[in-house]
Every structure is written in C-alpha cells, then in structure tokens.
Amino acid sequence: MKNEHSVAAIVYNKDEYLLLKYEMGHWGLVxxxxxxxxxxxxxxxxELEEETGINDAQIIEGFRENYEYYYKFKGNLIHKTVNCLLIESNEKDVKLSYEHTDYEWLxxxxxLERLSHENxxxxxxxxxNFISNQGA
Incomplete structure (x- = not known):
C-alpha cells in the first residue's frame, strides 16, 4: 500500500471560511x-496560491490537526495522512485553479453544513474554537 502525506488549511477572513468545490462535486479545503x-x-x-491565487495570508501558529483516510487510485489502495493548518487571509479575491469548479466564503x-466530509x-x-480562544 502506498502512503501519501498532504497538508490542508482552514482559510478564514474575519468571520468567513473559504471552501472549494472539487471536480467530483464535494466541498473541501485547500x-x-x-x-x-x-x-x-x-x-x-x-497550494493556497496555486489553488486560489491568494498570496496575502499568514499561518496561525499553534493550530495543527490531522486526519487519515484510504482511497483507491488505478486499482491501488492509498493511505493518505492530512495535516491541517490554520491560515488567516487578508484577501478574499479568489482565482480558481483547474482543480476546482467553485468557491465560497461562508x-x-x-x-460547516457545506463541507462534504465529517473529518x-x-x-x-x-x-x-481555537480562533475564539485566541481572540483572533
């Protein structure tokens, strides 16, 4: 079995969060x-710049979560570990890459309702909760 390591981000601007719609129809994160x-x-x-065109953003230190899942690609089972960081964006103008069909700041x-996956x-x-406790 192949292992993959990815990084995702919760991207926020004030009280809104950026979600991306993937070609397969699900809504997720950068x-x-x-x-x-x-x-x-x-x-x-x-990835943030490639997928959204956003380059005026900063990683918020102290937040790091992870999740894992399995998927099949070309008949092979792949174990993916995703580490998730928190990013505050100073801009909301998104220029989508070819990987996505839509985006929303919500x-x-x-x-929470729009995200397709429980993880x-x-x-x-x-x-x-982290943002609320930090006063960010």
Whole structure:
C-alpha cells in the first residue's frame, strides 16, 4: 500500500471560511501533497496560491490537526495522512485553479453544513474554537 502525506488549511477572513468545490462535486479545503523537500508550511502556502491565487495570508501558529483516510487510485489502495493548518487571509479575491469548479466564503454555520466530509467538519469546528480562544 502506498502512503501519501498532504497538508490542508482552514482559510478564514474575519468571520468567513473559504471552501472549494472539487471536480467530483464535494466541498473541501485547500489541500495538496508535500513535494520534494518542502515542509508543511511551504506546502500549504504554495497550494493556497496555486489553488486560489491568494498570496496575502499568514499561518496561525499553534493550530495543527490531522486526519487519515484510504482511497483507491488505478486499482491501488492509498493511505493518505492530512495535516491541517490554520491560515488567516487578508484577501478574499479568489482565482480558481483547474482543480476546482467553485468557491465560497461562508460564515461558520454555513461552512460547516457545506463541507462534504465529517473529518473536515470536525477540524473546522476545532479551528473555530481555537480562533475564539485566541481572540483572533
């Protein structure tokens, strides 16, 4: 079985969270595989710019969650570990990459409903709690 390591981000601007619609129809987070000698922070900043065009953002220290899942690709079972960081964006103008068909900035309750997978819903809830406790 092949293992993959990805990094995802809860991206927020004030009281709204950025969700991306993937070609397969599900709504999720900015996410991508770690490449070459990148660290997680380098990966997610690169992915944020590639997938959304956003480059005025900062990683919020102290938040790191992870989840795992399995999927099949070309008949092979793949175990994916995703580490999730928190990013505050200073801009909301999104330029989607070819990987996505839509995006939305949504308040927490609507973002929670819109996310397609329970694991990302749980991480969004933890991020909201972290932001509230930090006064960010």
């Amino acid at each position: 996410k991508g595989n770690v490449e070459n000698d990148e660290n997680e922070k380098q990966t997610i900043i690169r 308040p927490y309750d609507r973002a 990302t819903q749980q991480i969004l809830a933890r991020a909201k």
